[in-house]
Amino acid sequence: MHAESEVRIPLVTGGKTVHDVTQDICSRVEEKPTKLWMMAMAISLALLAVGAYAVYLLLWNGIGMWGLNKTVGWAWDITNFVWWVGIGHAGTLISAILLLFRQRWRMSINRAAEAMTIFAVICAALFPILHTGRPWLAFYWMFPLPNTFGSLWVNFNSPLLWDVFAISTYFSVSLVFWYIGLIPDFASIRDRATNKVSKAIYGALSFGWTGGAKTWSHYETVALVLAGLATPLVLSVHTIVSFDFATSVIPGWHTTIFPPYFVAGAIFSGFAMVLTLLLVTRKVYKLEDYITIEHIEMMNIIIIVTGSIVGIAYITEFFIAWYSGVEAEQYAFINRATGPYWWAYWSMMTCNVISPQLFWFKKIRTNLAATFVISIIVNIGMWFERFVIIVTSLHRDFLPSSWAMFYPTAVDIGTYVFSFGVFFTAFFLFAKFFPVINMAEVKSIIKATGQKK
């Protein structure tokens, strides 16, 4: 019997040829920066400058510049940290897990997603350093380095130490993975380069790539090996971040559901952030043929799934608080929903649980504007989720005498702005000087004959 598979929907539209791909992607790097890019960069640098001033105030005067107090010892700092780490999850997930599952649609988005991961992890890593009282010591005392202080060692019981290892491992692996992927594309740019400087720089960046069959074979093996390494990291990093809370005694933190719930939340926010950035990049760089509605729909489906997991986690927490019979735990959850921070809780619920459900409608999940708005809403919601977990749990814990409120200061906001400055400055530099789409991989999924449609 003769069976014929269905005609696959092309992953890249517009009938692009191999040359078109090179042309479309490389020319962004080779052209002079556009006005739009210059403006975006100027805004990023402005954010960076304003944020740097806030960071200077913080470092010069002390953590008292933030709104923290004797009861609420962490607020925006760790909220921002967890938020950025969460965002940093999508890149690796897209490249590693989807690579292992042979999801070829990932090919046109993984580069940008991975770059976003790297920059998000850098932003995340800022906060554990900045939030310490003595960052000039913290940045190296947190590592188990041999020292002359006697038998002084780090405390391997502390989840914060686990964080240090988790984040640094994740960052290293993601960075290597991303960079390995960039090498063939750097080589393309090198080969096309017309001026000496570009040639030298991209030459160095491409590590002497020759494009031989053996090289390609090595390249693909390394990519697979790294994907294998990175996959457990996607799950482990946020699991370990959640241990910061889960292993503590504070009601609202001391919860065994945290690891899966945090991982789901991280993927959720990571995809939302990827969407936000890609929709802009797609528009500005006219990459509609590479990043298609198909891609956006796929990602929106992942957002519905993870958003629903997060929603179920929220409800489960309430159920368990009631079922546990622990007074402080019950109070912590009722206080979240009805206490002085009710607005934060309900913002979280609306943004994270209700808004992604709109993606059940195909019209909405294939609509660019709606996707863009919801992706931003999801990220706001995920920020509130961390704020709710951290601040509303701490502000009213066991002894009512210590109950207090947290009010952010301008420096709190400024430090957050600083992380945006870092992120966008890095991202726009990436978008201008690095190939935003993996040319080598995309070339493998365009129609072989290159006929025009």
Next chain:
Amino acid sequence: MKENKTYWKGIEQLEATPEFQERSAKEFHEYLPINGNEEGDPTRRDFLKMMGFGMAAVSLAACEAPVRKAIPYVNKPVDVDPGVANYYASTYSMGNEVCSVVVKTREGRPIKIEGNDLSKVSGGGTTTQMEASVLSLYDEQRIQSPKIDGQDTSWDELDNRIKAELASNTGKTVIVSYSNCSPSTQRAIDVLSTKYGNVEWVQYDPVSMSGTLDAYETATGNRAYPVHDFSKAKTIVSFDADFLGNWPNQTSNNRQFASTRKLDDNKKEMSRLYSFESNLSLTGSNADYRDPIKPSQQGLYIANLYNLLAQKAGVSTVSTSSVDNSVVLEKAANDLWNSKASSIVISGSNDSNVQQIVIAINDLLGAYGTTIDNSKSNNTRKGSDSAFSNFVNELKQGQVGGVVFYNCNPVYDHPLGGEISSNVSKAKTSISTSDRNDETTAISKYLAPDHHYLESWNDFEPVTGQLSLSQPTISNIFDTRQAQESFLRWGENSDSYYDFVRAGWSSLATGNFDSFWDKCLHDGVYENGNEGTSSSISVDVASVVSNIVSSSASGTELVVYSNYSIGDGIHANNPWLQEMPDPITKACWDNYLTVSLKYARENGLDYDPERMVAKLVTVSVNGTSLQVPVIPQPGQADGTVGLALGYGRTNAGKVADNLGVNAYQLVNSTSSGLNYSSNGISISGAEGTYQVAQTQTSQTYAGRETVIQETILKEYQKDPGAGRYRPKISASTGKEHPYAISLWKDHKYDNHHWGMIVDLNSCTGCGTCTIACQTENNIPVVGKQEVLNRREMHWIRIDRYYSSRGDEGRENKEAAAENPEVTFQPMMCQHCNAAPCETVCPVAATTHSTEGLNMMAYNRCVGTRYCANNCPYKVRRFNWFKYHDNAQFGDNLSMNNDLGKMVLNPDVTVRSRGVMEKCSLCVQRIQAGKLQAKKESRRPKDGEITTACVKACPADALTFGDMKDPNSKIYKKLKINELEKGVEAKEQRAYHVLEELRVMPNVWYLTKVRNKDENDKVEA
């Protein structure tokens, strides 16, 4: 032989090769880079080397370490060993309060005040103000030299001018002071009056007890306040008399009262305290029954109580109108009568008529001779309102030639102060001996600054027959002179005051005077055997009742009170006291109007506890208007408002000036004396908002039995474990006690295992421990703004919980009742054996000691604050800023100027910015005690090692000791049973706060037991 011999040094010289000749011309034979390369030309490398060296040298010179002077003793004083503390017995005396103390000095600097256990007057406790007074010694705002008209002068010049003026003045010379019980001061003033004649000594008290003293004068002929012994009282009824807070000999009152509240297997009885008052005071918050009344009704209540008791005693009653609701009053009368001869009734009224009925009631109850000893008087209150107003009148009429303000500040702390300042110019000579600037020094021509009490010799007789000596523990820091010595100089007596005091004591000695004197100095106290004489009591109740002004009870009444930190205002410039939260309102750095919850509701004077924003109102009394913030206060009698004295200073120093308002202006000065309550006041609407800094804004413990465990006496008598909450945790073996379940390998203690007990039943909430700890452990003051940011640094705090409005619903549980029961819970690091803070620190900066202490290594801390977040008791404190050497924290006097720093305890590190800190159970004291024992080759004895808070507690509510020592108090009290999984207390009252977390604290709490009847119909 050759004629010319050549001597050579080596073969090279003999051979004289060209290379050698060339080399010998150089000073340094070998190649040196400074001379260039071997060809002689400097190379580029040499240049870079030299420049590198130059840069390094210049930059090293630039970071020269600051010069720190350490001056060795040329002749080492005999008893001063660097690093070893010396203790001297002395006497605290500031304002009118006097207390025997022991002063701890290090390298000649007094750094800590502790109670003198030998004193029978104080019983060994202290108060917040005594603990804090050591900082006032090092206050830069003190007057640093004698002054005439504001200009520095010499003592000789000052003495000559004053002597000449006093001799030539027409009119009398008046010495104005607070109540003074110093026999030698009396003699020094006698010298002055002998010299100049016509010298009058007028004594007053900022919070006057003149009415009480007058009442005793009428009733017994002796104008003296007799000694009350609360430890003998089974029933105490207080009418607005805050004997635990602000009352003569508050230290002893706390100790005696607390002793009646202690319960154990052998003593299952406790006293019962009734309180009828307007403001919620410390006394009222410790009361078993509390009835909020208006001040205008106090006379009526007391007269009714008299009638109730008179009926029982079978003596004639007096005619008076009855009170609206007499349920509590009748109950009090029954209890008083049932515990006849062991009961006390006291009143805070300054109305002599009211006090006479109180005397009659006490007489009826047979209190005299049992609980009240009227053969002995408390001499720290002698002030007379009429004498003072006479003085003001005479000053106005120009009859006063010279006035000496002897360590007092009437311009500020007396309602007639305004008249004094406007008329003082009528006296030719005005002298102030105050040791620091105040409102009265501002109007005085001559300033003859006195020593601080820690620089002074003196003696006191606070209670008849009980003498207390004062010796200097540091030589005077500034060019000051003891006031008594000034009196002697002006009286042409050239003795030093030391010799003068000694001479006064010479008659007391039997045998060798020097050894007697040394013994007295060592002990600090001496009983001169004066038994006093008791006088009979007669009160014409019928006629005094008719004199009681019982105004119609309409309209809002103002009750002015003194709080427990700033008190009458003498200590206003002491930042430790300014930042000490009021035990009731938990507010600091301000005074404020307390109003009843009902009044606040009805007048829209709501308070936002989240941001601590209060509404501002204008209070007008007799033409004086003040703008104050309003705090709704549970327990405030409806129809009354309260305002604290001691604030609104204008010339006290940089800490105190312009904080709050001066409530002395609102005290009524009437012909019959001062009246601290006023009716007919008007309060006009909210005109804005104001932030009042509070360290605790929640009201109740929200029904959490795991925090506060309480019961009533009857229940306790039936079951010592009554009121206990015993959480159980479900395990595979069924429901288990939390201690039985553990993932931990628990700590083993081979040597010591330190622990503490907090008896919730005897803690009166006074806050002395907070200040003692602040002094001992160099805890910074952070200022009002930082308290508003909820960043105060106290290591031991006292949590104050009101009873809830209702048991159902979150809102009811969290809101205080209108007239609540109050529980105080001292809270400090619990030194958990399975400490949540220790596991989470990434750098192991907080660890467990081999003696059960939870330790902080400040040097290792990087400040992640994870430990503070994970502390279920929220006792960890973070250094948000650099609090020392920082102009932004100028109010932190003890760390921001060289003089203030002298108060720091050298045994305790001053913490840097960005590190965590918390109670260490005074580890420096534990180490010192262990070292002492080790030097003497013995085990530490129980009681010789105590923490600062335990030592300071006047109520003996805290017990510290070694839980491994079967002879220790803590071991016996807890009835310790050592289990494999930790220490168990067999004492049924002992519990751990948050026991279900199984953090296994080393601090135990004993349940609060109220002496209430079961099924009481009486509310509160």
